[in-house]
Amino acid sequence: MRKYAQIICDMEERIQQGFWKPGDKLTSIRTLSADYNCSMNTVIKAYSELERKHRIYAVPNSGYYVVEGGSTGAVDNGNTSRIDFLSAGPDKEAMPYRDFQHCMNQAIERYQEEMFTYSEPQGLYSLRQQLARHLQDLQVFTVPERIWVVSGSQQALNLFVSLPFPNGRTNICLEQPTHMSFIQSVQHHDVEAYGIEVSGAGVDLERLEHIFAHHQIKFFYMVSRFHNPTGHSYTNEDKRRIVELARQYDVYIIEDDYMGDLDVNLKQDPLYAYEPSGRVIYVKSFSKVMLPGLRLGLAVLPEAMNESFRRAKFAADLHTPLLMQGALEIYLKSGMFQAHIQRMRELYRGKAILLQEAYKKHLPAVSALYSEALSGFYSTIELPRGIKAKELIQHLMQENVEVDEVEKMFLPAFAKDTMIRISVSQVREDLIEQGIRNIAEGIRGLCERKHEVVVFK
Ligand SMILES: Cc1ncc(COP(=O)(O)O)c(C=O)c1O
Incomplete structure (x- = not known):
């Protein structure tokens, strides 16, 4: 275990076992860095994490103390x-409640009644501008006009299952297994679905080509990184190949990049980067990396689908709650x-x-x-x-x-x-x-x- 994680574990254990009681002062940073034979920065980082988890608190020019009634996370x-x-869902200890609360308050103050009236189905333009900026970090280059704010990425995925696509087809292809909510969408709409097995080695591309070639596929739904449930991530080579097949057989790709933000490997491209013109529809969620209850996600659509998606989104919920949109805009903009x-x-x-x-x-x-x-x-x-x-x-x-x-x-x-x-x-x-x-x-x-x-x- 890394020293940083080790210090956090040891401190939590000591607090849990009552070795340190609420209000007790923790070992100084200097002493702990000598005890663990690590830099003072490592100790500061570990203490900051414990502070964020509300186990301890800092008193300026004094030190760190155990919080009254702090939970242990077990x-x-x-x-x-x-x-x-x-x-x-995400680690409950790591959810940014306080920061988001601050952003919600700011959103009410800044936009006032705008947050509480009916609005436009596509989402706040100022949020979509922020999203376009944020997407660049994920190698997704697009304009606010193609971004749709949705009530959780599941809303977009569910709408796509029954939405008419420019290729005029209705059958879909999906990885097996895949997350339960999408399985439910497919079953709910009773569409013809072709599964392709996904394992640690990815999918069999010959089999995928066979499905594309023979079954009039509208779109292939796939999770490009940290797949649920297998954890699989595609290589860039496989992604490039899948995009080529999609072009060859006029199939759309729904790329679900729900945890793309967690990738430390900056060399990993989304499929969207190989085909940004619209054949790859990029979908992103703010649930797993932030707060699932906000129900915030986005989809980058080809312009040709804007009108049909507008009607479907309007019929589903008119628009995503504005307070959540306004707060997300401030959360992104503030860094x-x-x-x-x-x-x-x-x-x-x-x-x-x-x-x-x-x-x-x-x-x-x-x-x-x-x-x-x-x-x-x-x-x-x-x-x-x-x-x-x-x-x-x-x-x-x-x-x-x-x-x-x-x-x-x-x-x-x-x-x-x-x-x-x-x-x-x-x-x-x-x-x-x-x-x-x-x-x-x-x-x-x-x-x-x-x-x-x-x-x-
Ligand atoms: C791979 C994947 N995509 C999308 C979703 C839907 O997420 P949300 O609607 O909360 O954005 C889930 C939910 O578990 C998921 O596992």
Whole structure:
């Protein structure tokens, strides 16, 4: 574990165990940097993180003190801690409530009644200008006129399923598995859907070409980075190839880049960068990296679709709540979003590394296959033959470890009942390894019960 994360874990543990009580002064920065053999900057960074989590507070020219009634971040369940690999939202400790509250107040003051009347379906122009600027950081170059503010990215995805597209087709192609809300949209609209399996190695491009060539596909819906649930990210080469296929067979691509902000690899391009003229429709969410309850997202549309999307958006909810739009504009403009994202990148990258280390250590011994995710929240574990996800989930509940099943994230023809999803966002760094160890022990126990041979490496 890195020193920065180690200091945070140790301090939280000492506070939790009552070694330090509310109001106690913490060890000085100088002493702690000597104790951990690290720079004073590392200690300051760790203390700032604890301060942000409201565990400690700073008194200028004095030091850091333990907060009265600060929580530890572990989910308390009687005497034991629950390890929550189930919750799909962002780390609750890292959500920018206070900053956003400030932006909402500012939005009311600055725009006054404008925030509380009916408005234009496409979204506030001044917000779309900010969004166009922000998108440049993600290699998405566009103009406010092509950006649509939507009530969560799911709203745009759901509208696309039934919206007429310029290619005049209705069938869609989607990765298998994919997140449950999109599966529900497809089922709700009863459209013809062609699945393509996505694994750690990505999708089989020959199979994708076959689907494009033979099934009159309107669009291919795909998550380009940190896929939910597998954590998979496409290589630039694969992205380029998919765009070529889309051009060749007149297929649109819905690129869902819901966690693109978390990518530390600046060399990763979105598919949009290879085809910015409209064939790739770029969709972004503010839920996973910020606050899901705001219901804020965007879509970059080809101009030819502006009118049909306007009608569909108007019919769905007239427009996205203006107070949220105004506050997001101020949040972006003030630089708060950038600062928040920097912290989130470090946080989730750190958790992903700890998770992969725990997988390497514990899962090979029980022959369970895991997916590699370099950041984001999600990855999957494919269980050894004969073990069903439901059985493992039930067993783990007794151990206070919660995980999700992946079966509901498939179209019925593709469904697998032998996969679980691990979401690492809400699990404290120091509990990640213990949780994975419990899962490995659970798998081993079920294998033994079934008299299966367990391969030990
Ligand atoms: C990959 C992916 N895209 C989009 C969404 C929808 O997100 P929202 O509507 O909150 O922006 C989700 C939700 O879980 C998701 O996992």
